[in-house]
Amino acid sequence: MGLLKKKKKKGGLSRSSGASGSSGVESSPLRPQFVEKMPPCGNACPNHNQIRKMLMTIHKAEDLKKSYDQAFEEAFYIFLETTPFPSVCGRVCPHPCETECNRKDKEGAVGINSVERFIGDYGLDKDLKPKMLTDEKRDNKVAVVGSGPGGMSAAYHLARRGYQVTVYEAFPKTGGMLRYGIPNYRLPQDVLDKEVQRILDMGVELKLNTVIGKDISYEDLKKENDAVFVAIGAHKGRLLRVEGEDAENVFTGTDFLHRVNKGESVEVGDHVVVIGGGDTAVDAARIARRLGAKATILYRRTRDEMPAIDEEIVGAEEEGVNIDLLAAPLEIYCDNGKATGMKCQRMQLGEPDSSGRRRPVPIEGDTFDMEFSTLVAAISQEPDFTGCENMIEGKDWIKIDEKYMTKVECMFSGGDDVNLGLVIDAIYHGRMAADHIHEMITGEAVPKRPDLKVVRIEDMYHHYYEEKQPIRQAAIPVEERFSDIDREIMPP
Ligand SMILES: Cc1cc2nc3c(=O)[nH]c(=O)nc-3n(C[C@H](O)[C@H](O)[C@H](O)COP(=O)(O)OP(=O)(O)OC[C@H]3O[C@@H](n4cnc5c(N)ncnc54)[C@H](O)[C@@H]3O)c2cc1C
Structure with missing residues (x-):
């Protein structure tokens, strides 16, 4: 503004x-003219949540003679215009909105993520129901493949418009990586269950333990529905391609976390080495600490290049995870089918690669050995495309156009199966796909986002604003975190 x-x-x-x-x-x-501009927080949010509107609703409550309960409820419904998962995102989103906040150079960015969590939990506590966009029940049917944040976001936005939606899920429970990847100490399962249930209560049908491409073909799904949204995520852990990785105590990151998150008891021994620098690697190492082991992350670049969320890396360091940088595995030593250690290569940073990150280059003759009781290879993950190979293009994953439609007519896609991203990216893809499915069926054009100038710090007088320290959700002390593997690190 x-x-x-x-x-x-x-x-x-x-x-x-x-x-x-x-x-x-x-x-x-x-005469001064009112010019609408874009706040940087909402602009930086991949789902374009209306953050400023939500914050101002709470901030102005007293001036507008509203009770705080009224304001919190309004703020909740502002979130629900764009996302059905404020409680989930209030816990796991790396909040790019705060990175762009214009107050970050004054007293620190507004604690938007903590507010989102508070408002999301408020909606759950008060059992606030989503508002439908129509009372009409349409005859049109839409199938959603995958119940992760992408699939459930599409289901939510379609159900709001009266579509008959069925979600097909391969696993016995909903949530995708929110349940089987992200550990419970960051995202308690009952929070996820409640936000998913709120979507199902809108009349969304759920079929668990159903693998599309095996139990039902994608073709049959297409024949029985007006549209299909494919959000199968990326659950296949990538292999290291190093000799010895088929040993029984070597896991991929996704497999390791999946086993722990579904409650399986995993014997890890006294030293877990995790290879990789992303969220999966950091979560696996922090889980290893909670299982009572020493944990070491081996990463081939430097700390600055680690793709994991910075706060999670800091959390891992606080919890005693050792991060061995500029090192890569060369060979795994095995004894009687069990891996016992590995030979590692020291690396240095070379020229930037196509992604702009500096390429790790081996330092000739500089190797060392490392012993472990369990090895977790968390280098990346990819989708299982069985049955939907016709949606892939070349070496790319599922290819979508600007309307989120794949190469196959009436079949839409989004989330990690298109490109590995964040929860909030998948939520946005699900929302956009729902908009475009609605457009395809009814002819109602998807509203265009107004092209507004983003307000930057240089457009403002910082001193005009009263100084206020940001309020953030606090983590429990390190020594209290290991009492229970599921203990929420930032309890309400
Ligand atoms: C360990 C880990 C930690 C992460 N931490 C964070 C974080 O802190 N913050 C963040 O923003 N992002 C994080 N991410 C990324 C985030 O979890 C994903 O980007 C997001 O879950 C992708 O959503 P999705 O709906 O596309 O896929 P998913 O969440 O993977 O869901 C896909 C669903 O489809 C189902 N499915 C697959 N194939 C079929 C089939 N053939 N038939 C039926 N169902 C099928 C799967 O079982 C799954 O339930 C993390 C990822 C991992 C692995």
């Missing part, structure tokens, strides 16, 4: 020449 001077027309305007009658106010070249 901002006030700009009206541009003076060529030749100028006389006060008496205005169309507004005797006052001539509208024609004055000096």
Whole structure:
């Protein structure tokens, strides 16, 4: 938002020449004009959540003579316009909105993520139901493959418009990586269950333990529905391609976390080595600490290049995870089918690769050995495309156009099966796919986002704003975190 001077027309305007009658106010070249601009937080949010509107609803409650309960409820429904998962995202989103916040150079970014969590939990505590966009029940059927954040976001936005939605899920429970990847100490399962249930209560049908491409073909799903949204994520852990990795105590990161998160008891021994630098690697190492082992992360670049969320890396360091940088595995030593250690290569950073990150290059002759009781290879993951190979293009994963439609007509896709991303990216893809499915079925055009100038720090007078320290959800002390593997690190 901002006030700009009206541009003076060529030749100028006389006060008496205005169309507004005797006052001539509208024609004055000096009259300030209201210009709508884009707050940087909402602009940086991949799902374009209306963050400023939500914050102002709470901030202005007293001025507008509203109770805080009224304001919190309104804030909750502002979130639900764009996302059905404020409680989940309030716990796991790396909040790019805060990174762009214009207050970050004053007293620190507004604690948007903590507010989102508070408002999400408020909605759950008060059992607030989503608002439908229509009372009409449509005859049109849409199938959603995968119950992760991408699939459930599409199901939510379609159900709001009265579509008959069925979600097919391969696993025995919903949530995708929210349940089987992200550990419970960061995202308790009952929080996830409640946000998923709220979507199912809108009339969304759920079929668990159903693998599309095996139990039902994608073709049959397409025949029985007006549209299909494919959000199968990326659950296949990538292998190291190093000799010895088929030993029984070597896991991929996704397999290791999946086993722990579904409650399986995993014997890890006294030293777990995790290879990789992303969220999966950091979560696996922190889980290993909670299982009572020493944990070492081996990463081939430096700390700055680690793709994991920075707060999670800091959390791992606080919990005693050792991070061995600029090192890569060369060979795994095995004894009687069990891996016992490995030979590692020291690396240095070379020239930037196509992604702009500096390439790790081996230092000739500089190797070392490392012993472990369990090895977790968390280098990356990819989708299982069985049955939907016709949606892939070349070496790419599922290919979608600007309307989120794949190469196959009426079949849409989004989330990690298109490109590995964040929970909030998958939520956005699900929302956009729902918009475009609705457009395809009804002809109602998807509203365009207004192209507004983003307000930056240089457009503002910082000193005009009263100083206020940001409030953030606090983590429990390190020594209390290991009492229970599921203990929430930031309890309510
Ligand atoms: C360990 C780990 C930690 C992460 N931490 C964070 C974090 O802190 N913050 C963040 O923003 N992001 C994080 N991410 C990324 C985030 O979890 C994903 O980007 C997000 O879950 C992708 O959502 P999705 O719906 O595309 O896929 P998924 O969440 O993977 O869901 C896909 C679903 O499809 C189902 N499925 C697959 N194939 C079939 C089939 N053939 N038939 C039926 N169902 C099928 C799967 O079982 C699964 O339930 C993390 C990822 C991992 C692995």
